[in-house]
Amino acid sequence: MIDYKNIITIDPNKRGGKPCIRGLRITVYDVFDWLASGMTENEILEDFPELTHQDILACYAYASTKEKKTQIAA
Numbered sequence: 659m660i661d662y663k664n665i666i667t668i669d670p671n672k673r674g675g676k677p678c679i680r681g682l683r684i685t686v687y688d689v690f691d692w693l694a695s696g697m698t699e700n701e702i703l704e705d706f707p708e709l710t711h712q713d714i715l716a717c718y719a720y721a722s723t724k725e726k727k728t729q730i731a732a
Contacts, residue, residue: 659719659722660712660715660716660718660719661719662716662717662719662720662723665679665680665712665713665716666678666679666686666716666717666720667679667680667681669681673685677720679709679713679716679717680713682708682709684706684708684709686717686720686721689702689709689713689714689717690717690721699711699714702714
């Protein structure tokens with residue numbers, strides 16, 4: 659699994675402290691919203707050239723880690 663910790667950043671002064679990609683104003687949630695709306699990874703990368711394939715993988719890794727923590731806590 660990719661180490662998302664160098665890619666996903668959380669800054670309380672940016673996007674309300676939501677997890678962002680490399681300090682950009684693009685959040686992990688934005689990426690998943692685009693995917694859920696039917697956009698492909700390639701379409702996202704075309705529309706947002708500042709993003710990379712590694713950034714998308716980091717979003718998945720971040721979400722997976724958070725889900726595992728939720729399952730453990732339950």
